[in-house]
Amino acid sequence: MHDILIALAGGAIGAILAGLAFVLLRLSAIPGDVARHDRRCAALNEDLERWVADDHRKLRQELAASRIFKFARRRCKWRGDNPFEVLERGERARVSEAPERRVHTDDELAQVLAATTDRWRTLFKAASYTAGRESELLGWWWEDLDLDDFDTAGADFRYQVSRDGERVRPKTEESKSRVPLSRAAVLLLRKHKADSKHTRPKDYVFCTADGAPLHQRNVLRALYRAQERARKPDGTPTFPELFEQDARGGLVVNTKGRYVLNDVPRKHLNLPHFHSLRHGAAMDCDDAEEARDLLRHKNTNVTNQVYRPHFSERRREALRAKLNARQGDASTVPG
Known part of the structure; x- marks a missing residue:
């Protein structure tokens, strides 16, 4: 019991x-x-x-x-x-x-992707393209992906990999659905398949060298390492909060010229995590209904609750643009 x-x-x-x-x-x-x-x-x-x-x-x-x-x-x-x-x-x-979750900005995500290897880069990109959960992406078999035709390409989310490495059904029926794949996602996954040694229908898309599913903890470690290595164009860390700072707020550099990681637990830092890739994909949608389809929520209630501030701000900006286009500026108003 x-x-x-x-x-x-x-x-x-x-x-x-x-x-x-x-x-x-x-x-x-x-x-x-x-x-x-x-x-x-x-x-x-x-x-x-x-x-x-x-x-x-x-x-x-x-x-x-x-x-x-x-x-x-x-x-x-x-x-x-x-x-x-x-x-x-x-x-x-x-x-x-709940406070709005932090997601990667376009520059941050590009710098994180540049700081990791091809295997992890493909997984992180797939998450940002499809809004798939970590466990769902790790549960993909090649037979779950239709990559033959750009116009009909899609991904079936029917299984997920548990923390114990077992392939199991998702908890909700809504999670078991098909998501269309963009041209960029198709090209990414086609290249990944061409480079993979495990391409049979029931082989894992993302797997270890011997074909076993990747462990969720290893995925997170790879993302954390990429965030630590990510650099801006000027060579400074993309996420400076990960590193020690001196009394003036400057980043500490050791005798080898490297930035020094601090010992603050990640849970105390407002950093993007793997699930942030899913949120970022949702926030790229035009509205909550489109985000609901991508996230595979049962209805828009949950989507609206989580993303209301984001889409409300977007609607206000769209309304302002329409009003400006319709009404013109003050210089065109008579009298």
């Missing part, structure tokens, strides 16, 4: 919810002492309520934790309350309130 609860937690926020699941299981196993059980339930509820109050923006964590409570109540004889069920509407997490 402990393994089941850990599995439920692992897909959301890992260690935090896994620890919560373990506590719930231990509580459910306390024999006889009902008063002691209720005291521990109350203390745990207070901790969870405090955690939720600290950050209203963690929607996925809230949903995952609530499901664990429900599961523990049904299957593990959990006798406490589910604090997430009593949250009022104004206390619940809102996707629309």
Whole structure:
């Protein structure tokens, strides 16, 4: 039963919810002492309520934790309350309130791509072209790609690679769909296939030297290394926040003339990550409906919540351009 609860937690926020699941299981196993059980339930509820109050923006964590409570109540004889069920509407997490995610600018992405090898460059470009999730791209077989004709080219997202390296079905039906491929994407993937030693229909598109699927952690390491090596045209780092700075804010250089990486954890730095390639592709769309099709969301509600500020600003600029074209400037207004 402990393994089941850990599995439920692992897909959301890992260690935090896994620890919560373990506590719930231990509580459910306390024999006889009902008063002691209720005291521990109350203390745990207070901790969870405090955690939720600290950050209203963690929607996925809230949903995952609530499901664990429900599961523990049904299957593990959990006798406490589910604090997430009593949250009022104004206390619940809102996707629309989350800070806007940082994506690579065109220059940043070009510099990151220039700082990595062909294998990783192709994967990163494929993500930016198709808005595919990391696990979905790693789950591609060649039979999932139609690269024969530019007019009908497309990619089927039917599987994904789990963190354990297993090819599994996506969690939602909406994720299992076909996305059209641009001419640039077709040419990129054709070249990748021509250079690959594993091109049978059921071979992985992105794989190791022996044909096994790439591990998600290795992909992230490759992206992080590329970000560390990326340089602007003047030779300075593309992402200076990754490097040590002196008291005046200048970048520190060691005796070999190299910039010195700092020891600040990445989670404390607002840097683009692999999923940012997906967000960047969505933000290149004309509107939320087009982004929904590319992202394969069930409907535009989620798309609008996440990308409303971006598309709202774009609509305002488009409206301003139309008004200017229609009404002219002040010098043409009579009187």
